[in-house]
Amino acid sequence: MLKNKFKLFIFMLAIGFVLITLDVNVTTPFKYPHKYNNSGSVIGEFQYYNIASNYNAWCDYKVINTSSEKADENSHYNTTNDNSSTNSSTNTGQSTAKVIDHVYFGNISVDIFSDALGFLLIFIACLNLAKVNNRFKYGSVTTLFALILHIVILALPFFLNGIVLCNTALVLGLAYLGSNIITTFMFSSGLLKMCTDICCRDERKWCKMTWYVTFVLQILVTFVFWIGSDFNMLLAVGRFFEGVLVFMVIVFWIILKRTYYYLERTWLNYEKQN
Numbered sequence: 001m002l003k004n005k006f007k008l009f010i011f012m013l014a015i016g017f018v019l020i021t022l023d024v025n026v027t028t029p030f031k032y033p034h035k036y037n038n039s040g041s042v043i044g045e046f047q048y049y050n051i052a053s054n055y056n057a058w059c060d061y062k063v064i065n066t067s068s069e070k071a072d073e074n075s076h077y078n079t080t081n082d083n084s085s086t087n088s089s090t091n092t093g094q095s096t097a098k099v100i101d102h103v104y105f106g107n108i109s110v111d112i113f114s115d116a117l118g119f120l121l122i123f124i125a126c127l128n129l130a131k132v133n134n135r136f137k138y139g140s141v142t143t144l145f146a147l148i149l150h151i152v153i154l155a156l157p158f159f160l161n162g163i164v165l166c167n168t169a170l171v172l173g174l175a176y177l178g179s180n181i182i183t184t185f186m187f188s189s190g191l192l193k194m195c196t197d198i199c200c201r202d203e204r205k206w207c208k209m210t211w212y213v214t215f216v217l218q219i220l221v222t223f224v225f226w227i228g229s230d231f232n233m234l235l236a237v238g239r240f241f242e243g244v245l246v247f248m249v250i251v252f253w254i255i256l257k258r259t260y261y262y263l264e265r266t267w268l269n270y271e272k273q274n
Contacts, residue, residue: 019118135190
């Protein structure tokens with residue numbers, strides 16, 4: 001019975017780790033209760049990157065004049081029709097750029113590999129393994145914090161709007177990323193502290209290396225998806241690195257499986273003592 005319980009907790013940690021690293025969003029037919037309130041105090045790119053990376057959003061564009069002030073003074077005779085604008089650009093050396101103008105909420109999207117479910121599984125497992133060492137105890141706290149942040153971030157568009165929503169989502173998103181990384185560190189190091197035998201030395205070394213790779217990839221994937229909101233090529237790159245991230249998580253558990261006997265033995269010893 002105790003062996004089955006421990007096997008269940010390890011399985012919950014493994015599934016939870018995969019769920020919080022893999023995101024596959026599906027658009028639902030439901031809409032947010034209001035339109036996004038665009039702010040003129042910050043550029044559209046900043047607003048769009050934050051809203052699109054956290055919520056489903058789309059945008060439109062405008063063309064702006066990026067010429068020097070001298071060129072702008074010489075171009076006072078420009079008219080608004082395309083032909084005269086083109087001629088003027090040639091004569092005065094004006095240049096233009098296409099930038100994001102307005103941001104719009106899309107339909108609500110749902111992650112079919114739910115982060116909330118992943119954190120819930122990790123929380124339950126860490127709570128039951130807390131008697132083994134303090135890393136699991138701390139891990140349960142950071143997991144609960146990450147779960148609360150995840151729910152709050154999803155609920156923000158129903159209570160906030162405009163630049164307040166944009167800035168709040170950015171700050172909470174960074175805190176969420178940090179709590180995600182700390183959570184995986186806590187339960188991973190907790191597991192490695194359960195197999196301190198000399199015969200597990202190589203497995204501990206490789207598990208640490210794979211965790212550090214997942215740590216770097218989580219930050220990289222988050223940044224790429226943030227910038228990639230407006231660049232399809234970057235989104236493709238982000239999907240590739242996300243696939244590598246999930247692969248490294250699986251490698252972590254494959255390596256750790258080799259120490260399962262020692263993990264189970266440590267668990268049984270603590271259970272018998274208590």
